[in-house]
Amino acid sequence: xxxxxxxxxxxxxxxxxxxxxxxxxxxxxxxxxxxxxxxxxxxxxxxxxxxxxxxxxxxxxxxxxxxxxxxxxxxxxxxxxxxxxxxxxxxxxxxxxxxxxxxxxxxxxxxxxxxxxxxxxxxxxxxxxxxxxxxxxxxxxxxxxxxxxxxxxxxxxxxxxxxxxxxxxxxxxxxxxxxxxxxxxxxxxxxxxxxxxxxxxxxxxxxxxxxxxxxxxxxxxxxxxxxxxxxxxxxxxxxxxxxxxxxxxxxxxxxxxxxxxxxxxxxxxxxxxxxxxxxxxxxxxxxxxxxxxxxxxxxxxxxxxxxxxxxxxxxxxxx
Amino acid sequence: xxxxxxxxxxxxxxxxxxxxxxxxxxxxxxxxxxxxxxxxxxxxxxxxxxxxxxxxxxxxxxxxxxxxxxxxxxxxxxxxxxxxxxxxxxxxxxxxxxxxxxxxxxxxxxxxxxxxxxxxxxxxxxxxxxxxxxxxxxxxxxxxxxxxxxxxxxxxxxxxxxxxxxxxxxxxxxxxxxxxxxxxxxxxxxxxxxxxxxxxxxxxxxxxxxxxxxxxxxxxxxxxxxxxxxxxxxxxxxxxxxxxxxxxxxxxxxxxxxxxxxxxxxxxxxxxxxxxxxxxxxxxxxxxxxxxxxxxxxxxxxxxxxxxxxxxxxxxxxxxxxxxxxxxxxxxxxxxxxxxxxxxxxxxxxxxxxxxxxxxxxxxxxxxxxxxxxxxxxxxxxxxxxxxxxxxxxxxxxxxxxxxxxxxxxxxxxxxxxxxxxxxxxxxxxxxx
Numbered sequence: 001x002x003x004x005x006x007x008x009x010x011x012x013x014x015x016x017x018x019x020x021x022x023x024x025x026x027x028x029x030x031x032x033x034x035x036x037x038x039x040x041x042x043x044x045x046x047x048x049x050x051x052x053x054x055x056x057x058x059x060x061x062x063x064x065x066x067x068x069x070x071x072x073x074x075x076x077x078x079x080x081x082x083x084x085x086x087x088x089x090x091x092x093x094x095x096x097x098x099x100x101x102x103x104x105x106x107x108x109x110x111x112x113x114x115x116x117x118x119x120x121x122x123x124x125x126x127x128x129x130x131x132x133x134x135x136x137x138x139x140x141x142x143x144x145x146x147x148x149x150x151x152x153x154x155x156x157x158x159x160x161x162x163x164x165x166x167x168x169x170x171x172x173x174x175x176x177x178x179x180x181x182x183x184x185x186x187x188x189x190x191x192x193x194x195x196x197x198x199x200x201x202x203x204x205x206x207x208x209x210x211x212x213x214x215x216x217x218x219x220x221x222x223x224x225x226x227x228x229x230x231x232x233x234x235x236x237x238x239x240x241x242x243x244x245x246x247x248x249x250x251x252x253x254x255x256x257x258x259x260x261x262x263x264x265x266x267x268x269x270x271x272x273x274x275x276x277x278x279x280x281x282x283x284x285x286x287x288x289x290x291x292x293x294x295x296x297x298x299x300x301x302x303x304x305x306x307x308x309x310x311x312x313x314x315x316x317x318x319x
Numbered sequence: 320x321x322x323x324x325x326x327x328x329x330x331x332x333x334x335x336x337x338x339x340x341x342x343x344x345x346x347x348x349x350x351x352x353x354x355x356x357x358x359x360x361x362x363x364x365x366x367x368x369x370x371x372x373x374x375x376x377x378x379x380x381x382x383x384x385x386x387x388x389x390x391x392x393x394x395x396x397x398x399x400x401x402x403x404x405x406x407x408x409x410x411x412x413x414x415x416x417x418x419x420x421x422x423x424x425x426x427x428x429x430x431x432x433x434x435x436x437x438x439x440x441x442x443x444x445x446x447x448x449x450x451x452x453x454x455x456x457x458x459x460x461x462x463x464x465x466x467x468x469x470x471x472x473x474x475x476x477x478x479x480x481x482x483x484x485x486x487x488x489x490x491x492x493x494x495x496x497x498x499x500x501x502x503x504x505x506x507x508x509x510x511x512x513x514x515x516x517x518x519x520x521x522x523x524x525x526x527x528x529x530x531x532x533x534x535x536x537x538x539x540x541x542x543x544x545x546x547x548x549x550x551x552x553x554x555x556x557x558x559x560x561x562x563x564x565x566x567x568x569x570x571x572x573x574x575x576x577x578x579x580x581x582x583x584x585x586x587x588x589x590x591x592x593x594x595x596x597x598x599x600x601x602x603x604x605x606x607x608x609x610x611x612x613x614x615x616x617x618x619x620x621x622x623x624x625x626x627x628x629x630x631x632x633x634x635x636x637x638x639x640x641x642x643x644x645x646x647x648x649x650x651x652x653x654x655x656x657x658x659x660x661x662x663x664x665x666x667x668x669x670x671x672x673x674x675x676x677x678x679x680x681x682x683x684x685x686x687x688x689x690x691x692x693x694x695x696x697x698x699x700x701x702x703x704x705x706x707x708x709x710x711x712x713x714x715x716x717x718x719x720x721x722x723x724x725x726x727x728x729x730x731x732x733x734x735x736x737x738x739x740x741x742x743x744x745x746x747x748x749x750x751x752x
Contacts, residue, residue, distance in 0.1 A: 069415040070440040157585030158528065158600065166525055177588035177731035266588065267728035283408040284717045284750070285415070 056298070063292035068285045080292035090293065092268045093276040096183065097252055100272060103187045104194070104251035109243050111191065112198035117228070119199075120206040132203070136196035143193065147260030150189045151176065154261075179269035182262045186270050189257045194250065198243045205239030206232070234317040241316045245308045252301055273297050355452040358656055364394040365650045367657055370417060370424035371401045372410050376612075380673060388660045395653065400424065407432040408716030418442060418645070425648040426657055429479065430640035431470045435557075435713040438473060443643040445476030449655050459662055462680040470708045471641045479641025480662045481679035483670065485607030486637035486702040487543045487627060489513075494621040495520055495529070495602045506626050506698075510547075510573065513603075513628035517583035520602035531583035533592035533601035534574060534730070538719045539709055540592075540605055541726070542636040544570045546707050549631030552722055553710040559751050560718075562744040566631070571729060571736045579732055587730035596622075608699045611692065612674040623693045626702065637706035639679065717750050 025031055063080055067073045084090055115135055119128055138146065153160045154175035165171035175181040209232055217227045233240070255274040258264055264271030264279070271279075273293065281290030359365075371381060378401055385397040402413055411433045417424060418440070429437060437443050450456035460468055463481050471479035496503065499519055504512055517531025535541055538552075545551050550566035553559065561567060577584040585595070592604040597619035605627070614622070627635040642661050644654045660666065664680065671683035677699050678684055684700040712718060725743035728734050734742070 069419045070442075151589050155586070155589035157530070157590065158526075158595070159589070163526060174586055174588070174731065177586045177727075179733060182588070262588065263724075263727075265724055265727040266731040266733050267724060269728075269733075279720060282412045283720045284714075285412075 059291040059294055062288050063295050065288045067287045067291075069287065076288070080289045081296075083289065084292065084296065089268055089271075090273075090276065093271045093273050096268070096271060097254070097273045099183060100187065100190065100254050101248055101251040104190060104254075105244055105247045107187070107191045108195050108198055108247055109240065112195045112243065113202050113240070115195070116199050116202035116206055117232075119203055132200070135199050138193045139196040141193075143256040144260055146193055147189060147257050150185070150192075150257075151261055154185050176262055177266055179266060182266060182270035185261055186254070186258055189261060190251070190254060193257070194247075198247070201239050201243055202236065205236035209235045237316045238318070241308070241312055245305060248304050248308065249301055252297065252304075356449065356454075356652075358453075359392070359650075359652045361392055362394060363392060363653060365653055366396040366398060367426060367650060367653060368398045368400065368422075368424040369426040369428065369657070370414050371399050371428045372404045373401065373428075374609075374675070375403050377401075377675070380670065383669070384661055384666055387665075388657055391660075392653070392656070397657070406716075406719075408720065411436060411716060414442070415440070423645045423647045425645060425650055425654040426661075427479075427643045427645055428482075428640065429643070431638045431708055432711045432715050432719075434471055434478065435473075435711055436715065437643075438475075438478060439713050441646060443478035444646045444648070444651065445478060446480065446643065446655075446658075447476040450477065453655070453659075455659060458664075459659065462664075462682050464681060464703045466637070466703055466706070466708065467639045467679055470637075470639045471643075479643040480658055481639045481641045482662045482667070483676040483679055484637055484639035484703075485609055485676045486699065486706045487540060487605045487607055487635045488624040488698060488702060489603055489627055490596060490606050490610070490622050490624050491603045492596070492599060492601075492621055493623050495599065503623070504625060504628075507633060508625065508628050510628050510630045514577075514581065514583070517577065517603060518581060521583045529599070530585050530595070530601045531603060532577060533590060533595050533604040534577065534584050534587060535592055535605055536587060536590065536723075536727075538723055539636060539638060541574060542709060543605060543627040543634065544574055546634035546636055547627050547630050547632060548573075549634075551707075551710055553712065553718070557710045557712040560722075560744050560747040562722075562740040562747070568737050568740055570630075571726070571740060575730050575732070575736060578730060587727060607676065608674075609676050611696075615674065615692070620692065624695050624698050626698060626705075633705050635702055635706050636709050637703065638709045638711075640676075641679075712751070714750050718747060721746050721750070 026035070064075060064077060065073050066076050066079075119131055119135075123131070154162075156162060156172050156174045156177055159172075159175065161175065162172040165173065173181055175185045213231060213235070214227055217231050222230070252272075253274050254272045255278065258270055258272055258275050259278075262270040264275050274297070277290045277294050277297070280286045280293065369381075373381070378399075381399055381401065385399065388397065389395060400417070402410055404410060407430065410429075414424075414427065414429070414433070414437075423442075427437070427442065434443075450460065459480055467481045467484055468477060470484075471477065471481055491503075496516075501516055501519065504516070513532075519531070520529065521531040522529050542552070545567060548566050548570045550564050550570060551561055552567060554561045578587060592601060593606065593610055593613070595601045596604045596606075596610075597614050597617045599619075599621070614620070626633060642658045644651055644658065648654050662679070664682070667678045667680040667683040668686060671678040671686055672688045674688075678689075681700065683689065684697075690696045710718075722743055725734075725739050725746075729736050729739035
C-alpha cells in the first residue's frame, strides 16, 4: 500500500509514476532500437500505403463500378469482368503482351548473358569499362528520346535501317506499319534498352564464380561450352532467376515504347494490355472497366511470379 | 453538309440574340443590362488559376498577358497551369483530373474538340450574361467571324470567347514547282490535278527520294479529304459514325492509293510530314498556319499555300479555341476580366505577330506582319468562308482513337478500306449510345 501511495501524485493521480515507467521503458535499448527501426521504415511504409496499397484497393473497388470522371458512380457487380470475356480486343492485347514477355525473357536474358560472359573474359580493363558503360547506356536514356530515335531509324520510307538494308538488296521492311514489323520493332527497342541492366546483374554473378572451379574443369578436359553449361550456369542460376522474374514483370507492363513508336498500331497489332488500360481509362474515360483489366493483369503477374518461385526449387542452385 | 458548317441554327440564334442585345446597348449606353455588370475593384486580392495549353514557345506570350493584367489588378496572382499539347484526349484528361480533384481552374483554354464533353460535364459557364451586360462585351466578338463563335457555343449559349483557330491548307514547295515547270494551280484545283502534280514531283530513290505529298497522321489533318468529297466521318449532327458512306470509302481509298497504288506518299506509320516538308523531301503537305513559325525558324521559306483540292466541293476543316470560365470559380467577374484581357485587340495583335495559329480577330489577320509570308497568307483566314468545323462529339477523344487506329490499319495495307471502315463503324457505334 505504501508503495502505491508513494506512486500517487499530490492530487491523487497515479500517472506521473506511470509516465516515469513509460519513459524508462522508452529509454530501454530494445525499445529505442525498435523505434529507430520503425522511424527508418516509415517513409517506405507510407509510400507503399499511398502509392501502392491505396491505389490497388481503389482500383479493386472501381472495377465493380461504371465510374467515369465527373459522373455519377454506380455499382455494377462483376459486369466489367464478364465484359472482358467477350472483349476480342482484350484477348488480342493479352496475346501481344505474352509475345513481348516471351521475347523479352529469351532475347534479353540470352543476349545479356552472352555479353556478360564476353565481358568477364580477360579483356583490358579500360575496354571492359567502356563496353560495360556502352551496354548499360540505353537503360539510362529517357525512353521517350529512345523511341523517337528508333522511330526515325525504323521508318519504312527514308528510315536509316531500310536504307542500309537496301544497300545489300533487302527491304524495304515496313517496320512500323505492318503487324509483324511493329511487334518486332517494339521487341527490338525493348531488348536494346533493357539488356544493359540484366547484363550488370549477370556480370556480378559471373564475377562470383570461383576461378578454381572452372580451371579444374578445364584441367579435367571439359570444353568451354561444357564448362559454361554444367558449371557456370548452375552457379549463376540465382541471377538467371532474378533476371527472368524481373523481365516477366517488366515486359508485361510495357507501355512507353509502344506509345511513342507505334501507338499500338497498326490496328491492335502491337498494343499491350497496359496500353489498352490507358486507352480505356484515359481516352474513353471508362475508369471502371480499365480498373478491372488492370486487376486481371495484376493477378496474371502475381500468378506468373509465384510459378517462377515454385519452379525455383527445381533449377536454381542455392549453394 | 455545308448547311451545318457554320454551326447549329440554335447557336446562331443565340449568338445573334447576344449580338443584337450588344448592338442595342451600343446604341443606347444607359440600359439596365449595361448597368448590371461592375468590374471588380482594382485593389481586389485574389488568385486566378488558368488551365492552359499550347506549344512551349507560347508560355512567354501568356506570361506577357498575365503581366499586363497585373498592371490593372496588382494584387491578383495568375497561376498558369500550362500543358504542352500532345493530344486532345490527354489535355481533356488533365482538365478532368483537376476538376475531379476539387481544384477546378477559374479560366479554361480549350478547343472545339473538348467543348461538347466539357458542356456535358458542366465545365463551362455560359458567357451570354457577361457579353450582354458588360459594355466591353460587344467589342470582343464584333471582329470575330460567326463560324468561330458558333464552334464554341450551343443552343444554351456561348461558352468560350475565341482567341485562335486553324484550318488545313495545302502547302507546296515553290522551288520544286518552279524547277519542274509546274505553274501554281488555280484555287479551285481538283483531286485529279493534285494527283497529277504529286506524280510529277515524286522522284529519286533511296536517300534522294522526294515524295509528291506527305500525309498527316492525325484526324484533323486527313479530314479535308472527306469534306472536299462532300462527306464526313460522322453524321451531320455528330451523333453517329458515317464510315460506311460510299464517299467515305472513296476518300479513304484515295488516300491509300497515294501510298500503294500511285506511290506518291511515304508509308503512313512513322512519317512526320512536318520534318520532311521543310527538308524538301515532300513537294506538298497539308497544314495550318501553325507551321509557318517553325518553318521560318528552320530557315525554310520556299513554299506557298493553296486551298485544299476539290472532289465534290471546295472545303477544308477548321478548329477554333477559346477561353471560358468554370462555373465553380469563386472569382467569376475577375475571371471574365482576364478572359477579356486574353482576347483583347492588343493580345490578338501580339499573338498574330508571333506567326502561330490564325488569330480569331479578323483585323489581326490583316496586319502586315501576318500577311508578309507566305505569299498567299490571306488564304489562311479567308478559308473560314468555306471551312467546316472538325466534328467534335462528346466522345471525341474516343472517336479519334478508334477511327485513327483503323485508318492506320487501312493505310498500312493490312485491311481493305471498306472492311476497315465497317469495322471502325461497328466499334464506334456503341460509343455514341
